[in-house]
Amino acid sequence: MLVMQPFPFQDLPGRPCPIAASLELVGERWSLLVIREVSLGNHRFSEIAQGTGAPRDRLSARLSALVTAGVLERRPYSTSPPRSGYHLTDAGRDILPVLQGLLQWGNRWLTDEPPVVLHHAPGERAGHEVDxxxxxxxxxxxxxxxxxxxxLTPAGHRLVGLPVEADDHDR
Amino acid sequence: MLVMQPFPFQDLPGRPCPIAASLELVGERWSLLVIREVSLGNHRFSEIAQGTGAPRDRLSARLSALVTAGVLERRPYSTSPPRSGYHLTDAGRDILPVLQGLLQWGNRWLTDEPPVVLHHAPGERAGHEVDxxxxxxxxxxxxxxxxxxxxLTPAGHRLVGLPVEADDHDR
DNA sequence: GCGAGTCGGTTTGATATGCAAACCTATGCT
DNA sequence: AGCATAGGTTTGCATATCAAACCGACTCGC
Known part of the structure; x- marks a missing residue:
């Protein structure tokens, strides 16, 4: 199931942590919004640029990084002129719950009038807002x-308090 | 329940979206890792600096921003010298599922040997990894x-495709 | 064939942000 | 006094971001 490059957790600045590792791949500005746009069905460069508001050069850099990371894939939709759209990989789809968490948090804490909410079972009588x-x-x-x-595995450091530094009482 | 400042969704660069709004508050580098550290029980500046690996000036800026945003609160623990720790507010605690999502995603897709996993019901015989x-x-x-x-509410724009720009055929 | 427009970027030059290291203030410890 | 610790702030430089201009490949209308 591991299709992406194994991430070198020990190279992270702080503690070796999957959260920090994830953020190294999708934590830069615009990255999660790009994933949002693609998940909404906006696959083309210009659509993603409009939907996110990202500058075109930043968008270009993020798209390349996300493709390299294995979160997105390029899929040609025209040969002349050569054009590709961006689509979620399995790993990309698997990160959508994080976006739903951010959506709900923003709706709960940042506004009384959410611009968008998720509705469950929309066709049925018992449709309701997702909680x-x-x-x-x-x-x-x-x-x-x-x-x-x-x-923790051995590489996981201590969770609470400061790690014990290399002993230097002998210098 | 809304204790934080209402966020001006319409000032966002792309579509007015709670995800983008949330990321404006907690999407900068180090912010989510700071929240992780505090949730682990590391409340002091030096502990957070060690746990995240963030530069001290960045950490100072992020802590102030998170306090202003209402995600963290300062709580004095000593008057001489004056010292404060940082603690999660209700809003801050409510964002922890997002961190759990990132943790699980990193564990699933970035490594075969997760440095940290969550175990449910640790004392009981039926303890198991959180899925x-x-x-x-x-x-x-x-x-x-x-x-x-x-x-979508009226301010929510179109989700798919490009918005219709202001008509300019008459100039 | 010719000009205009679209798409998917890349380049440019100014601005903002990030970083490591040094510094500072208040306090405690001996 | 002299040193150490905590919690930052300041400094000087490196990197990243941004808006705007530019570019090449193509299509469409005529």
């Missing part, structure tokens, strides 16, 4: 509020 | 894969 929470697929329980333990 | 998904609290169904409709 998302992060839930464990294995046991069905919400992750927030459950007893959760963070388990 | 999170974004689920609707109202109906209990996963959001991914369900029929979901994006509902």
């Amino acid at each position: 998302g929470e992060w839930t464990c697929r294995t046991c069905g329980e919400p992750v927030a509020g459950s007893p959760v333990e963070r388990v | 999170g998904e974004w689920t609707c609290r109202t109906c209990g169904e996963p959001v991914a894969g369900s029929p979901v409709e994006r509902v």
Whole structure:
């Protein structure tokens, strides 16, 4: 299932952490908005530029980086002139819950009148606004509020407090 | 429930979108890692600096911005010398699912040997790794894969395709 | 064939931001 | 006094970002 380049966690500036690693790939400005646009069905350079508001040179750089990272793929839709659209890979689709989390957080805390909300089961009578929470697929329980333990592998550093620096009492 | 400043969605560079608005507050480099550190129990400047690896001046700027945004609050823990720690507000705690999403995505796609994983119900025999998904609290169904409709308010622009520009055929 | 327009970028030059390292203030410790 | 620690701020330089101009390949209308 691992199609992307293994990420060198130990090269991260702070603690070796999957969150920091993820942000190295998709945390730069415009990157997540590019993924949003593509997920909305806007696959072309000009559409993504309009939807995000990103400068064209930044957009070009981000698109290349996201393709290299394996989050997007280029897919030709015309040979003359040669034109390609950008589409989500499996990894790209798998990051959409993060965007839904940001959407819900923004709607909850930043406004009384959300410009866009998600509706569940839109055709049915019982359609309702999505009220998302992060839930464990294995046991069905919400992750927030459950007893959760963070388990570290040897490279994982200490979670709380300062790491013990290399001992220098002998110099 | 809205304790933060209402965000001017219409001032965003691209479409007026809660995701973009959220990223304006927490999308800059180091911000989400600062929130991660505080959520781990590292409340002091030097602890956060160590845990994130952020330069001290950047950290200072991010902490101030996050306090202003209402994601963190300063809480004095010593009067002489005057010292404060940084703690999550309700809004700050509410963004942790986004970090869990990034954690899981990084663990899934960036490595075979995650440096840190979340374990559910650690004391019990049935403890297991968290396999999170974004689920609707109202109906209990996963959001991914369900029929979901994006509902726009008037300010929400078109989701797909380019917006119709102001007509200029008469000049 | 010719001019205008579109698409997907790249280049340019000014501005803003990020960075490491040094510095500063207040305090405690001996 | 002399040194150490915490929590920053300042400095000087490097990098990234931005808006705007430019470019090559093509299409369309005539």
